[in-house]
Amino acid sequence: MGTVALDGARPRKRFLNTGFLVVLWLCLAIGVVSLIVLLVYVFVQGAPAFGPRLWRRFPSFDPAEAGARSAVFGTIYTVALTAAFAVPLGVGAAVYLEEFADRDHWWSRLIALNIQNLAGVPSIVYGILGLAFIARGPLGLGPVILTGGMILALLVLPMVIIASREAIRAVPPSIRDGAMALGATKWQTTWRQVLPAAVPGIATGIILALSRAIGEAAPLIMIGAFVYVPFMPTGLDSKFTVLPIQIFDWVARPQAGFSQLAAAASMLLLLILLGMNAIAITLRNRYRHRW
Amino acid sequence: MTDALTQPPRVGAGAGATTGGSVASVREPDAVSGAVSSVPVPTDVVFELRDLAVYYGDVAAVEGVDLDVPARRITALIGPSGCGKSTLLRCLNRMNDLVDGARVTGRLAYYGLDLYDPRVDPVEVRRRIGMVFQKPNPFPKSIYDNIAFGPRVNGVRRNLDDIVEKALTDAALWDEVKDKLRSSAFALSGGQQQRLCIARCLAVEPDVILMDEPCSALDPIATSRIEDLMVELRERYTIVIVTHNMQQAARVSDYTAFITTDVRDGGSRVGHLVEFDATEKLFTNPSDPRTEGYITGRFG
Numbered sequence: 001m002g003t004v005a006l007d008g009a010r011p012r013k014r015f016l017n018t019g020f021l022v023v024l025w026l027c028l029a030i031g032v033v034s035l036i037v038l039l040v041y042v043f044v045q046g047a048p049a050f051g052p053r054l055w056r057r058f059p060s061f062d063p064a065e066a067g068a069r070s071a072v073f074g075t076i077y078t079v080a081l082t083a084a085f086a087v088p089l090g091v092g093a094a095v096y097l098e099e100f101a102d103r104d105h106w107w108s109r110l111i112a113l114n115i116q117n118l119a120g121v122p123s124i125v126y127g128i129l130g131l132a133f134i135a136r137g138p139l140g141l142g143p144v145i146l147t148g149g150m151i152l153a154l155l156v157l158p159m160v161i162i163a164s165r166e167a168i169r170a171v172p173p174s175i176r177d178g179a180m181a182l183g184a185t186k187w188q189t190t191w192r193q194v195l196p197a198a199v200p201g202i203a204t205g206i207i208l209a210l211s212r213a214i215g216e217a218a219p220l221i222m223i224g225a226f227v228y229v230p231f232m233p234t235g236l237d238s239k240f241t242v243l244p245i246q247i248f249d250w251v252a253r254p255q256a257g258f259s260q261l262a263a264a265a266s267m268l269l270l271l272i273l274l275g276m277n278a279i280a281i282t283l284r285n286r287y288r289h290r291w
Numbered sequence: 292m293t294d295a296l297t298q299p300p301r302v303g304a305g306a307g308a309t310t311g312g313s314v315a316s317v318r319e320p321d322a323v324s325g326a327v328s329s330v331p332v333p334t335d336v337v338f339e340l341r342d343l344a345v346y347y348g349d350v351a352a353v354e355g356v357d358l359d360v361p362a363r364r365i366t367a368l369i370g371p372s373g374c375g376k377s378t379l380l381r382c383l384n385r386m387n388d389l390v391d392g393a394r395v396t397g398r399l400a401y402y403g404l405d406l407y408d409p410r411v412d413p414v415e416v417r418r419r420i421g422m423v424f425q426k427p428n429p430f431p432k433s434i435y436d437n438i439a440f441g442p443r444v445n446g447v448r449r450n451l452d453d454i455v456e457k458a459l460t461d462a463a464l465w466d467e468v469k470d471k472l473r474s475s476a477f478a479l480s481g482g483q484q485q486r487l488c489i490a491r492c493l494a495v496e497p498d499v500i501l502m503d504e505p506c507s508a509l510d511p512i513a514t515s516r517i518e519d520l521m522v523e524l525r526e527r528y529t530i531v532i533v534t535h536n537m538q539q540a541a542r543v544s545d546y547t548a549f550i551t552t553d554v555r556d557g558g559s560r561v562g563h564l565v566e567f568d569a570t571e572k573l574f575t576n577p578s579d580p581r582t583e584g585y586i587t588g589r590f591g
Contacts, residue, residue: 174428182441183418
């Protein structure tokens with residue numbers, strides 16, 4: 001027995017091991033702790049003002065009376081418009097790039113590279129684009145809800161395309177071969193087999209992209225979205241505001257009541273985002289295919 | 292023979308006269324065995340390959356193939372891995388079109404019609420010439436929808452229930468799945484999935500069924516069920532099977548083609564057809580020493 005020594009590394013090595021682990025833990029802790037602090041702060045601050053009046057009352061100069069009804073519905077309508085634009089365009093582009101384009105051609109690779117870069121373009125830049133070409137300029141729609149939806153759609157389009165491409169690529173080629181071998185056309189194969197099989201992944205990507213759109217204030221401020229909107233959006237050409245803009249406005253006011261309202265509205269925004277992410281995760285887990 | 296209307300004219304076993312344009316004489320597999328002959332000329336030729344070659348880009352995968360595939364027989368393509376037998380099979384229903392850079396030269400006629408003629412629609416070719424793949428590849432849908440997909444894309448809307456039942460019955464799967472037609476095809480075992488894929492293929496009433504190592508992912512029991520099924524289907528369909536299992540080729544096929552790889556100058560490997568004959572003759576009395584070497588296990 002005495003010849004075998006299994007008592008492990010020398011103290012110095014063991015110390016380094018532990019030290020390294022501690023550093024990794026710290027990295028993780030900084031991220032998690034700041035998130036928790038933020039959530040707790042928002043919830044403690046906002047809890048007293050949180051309630052149905054947020055989505056029942058319109059904004060007011062009296063913090064005791066004010067709500068965010070126009071912002072809540074403005075957000076819902078804007079995001080619905082964003083989805084209506086971004087989903088067909090994004091999925092269509094992804095289907096073309098994955099199923100029909102020659103993937104190795106320099107032209108396809110250039111497009112793919114550009115889309116990835118576009119996903120990283122700061123949202124304020126999209127705001128400038130929207131101001132110059134949609135709110136004013138050639139389209140001249142003004143700072144209305146349609147403009148907001150179009151701008152946010154442009155903003156999230158690259159994310160939708162990238163997520164959809166990945167979902168489509170994850171459908172095994174054997175599914176396409178199987179369909180084509182039965183005499184299905186390329187289009188029938190894509191529409192009836194590949195897309196349905198990719199839907200869970202595409203839906204997850206869309207929801208995550210839309211939850212980014214919900215949190216955006218900068219591009220909408222840029223196009224001139226209003227801050228004080230004491231009425232419901234009535235149509236595509238209606239003036240509007242959204243929750244992040246409302247929060248930004250309230251935070252900037254001196255009265256204590258408004259900062260409470262800002263925290264409460266942040267709570268609402270966070271709850272909407274968490275809800276959307278929960279849907280995305282559920283979709284991903286429930287419809288995960290085993291091929 | 293309900294499917295006879297939808298298919299090209301053909302002649303049954305031992306029927307004598309033929310309608311195929313390229314037929315020189317009639318010889319049944321049994322009559323061939325023992326006789327020393329070159330390529331046997333079967334009753335009716337479905338595929339006529341002349342100097343066929345397939346290239347991926349500039350690289351030849353298989354070259355110089357002359358082969359007559361007989362109607363309503365099982366023809367096996369055997370040979371070592373990478374010899375191009377799957378490539379050759381995928382030419383027969385133009386599945387190679389889907390591979391970037393794949394190119395076919397030479398003549399490939401289907402009932403005398405050039406399959407690679409520009410006027411030929413590959414979609415129509417694949418409807419008539421079905422394919423079963425190496426790994427079972429059911430669609431991520433119900434058993435019913437797996438079978439109904441083929442008829443649906445071909446415009447069939449009525450009597451789908453009957454078509455599904457008939458296809459599953461013909462593929463010897465009906466009794467096992469009739470109570471769970473709406474459940475996912477992924478719930479089936481590997482062998483059942485492969486029979487589902489065969490049923491899916493039968494549902495579009497093809498003329499030919501190509502099988503690319505259909506049993507290589509299956510256990511021996513599932514394999515023997517598929518082999519039994521192939522022998523039954525042989526009554527009504529022309530079957531071409533690629534297999535790396537020589538026992539399987541010997542058990543089920545009527546004709547066997549042995550393909551092997553040549554190493555050319557510069558180290559490139561190109562597949563070519565060594566010998567094509569009635570299975571019994573090829574396995575008992577091969578005329579090429581390379582065939583003998585392969586079937587007796589000396590290489591490959």
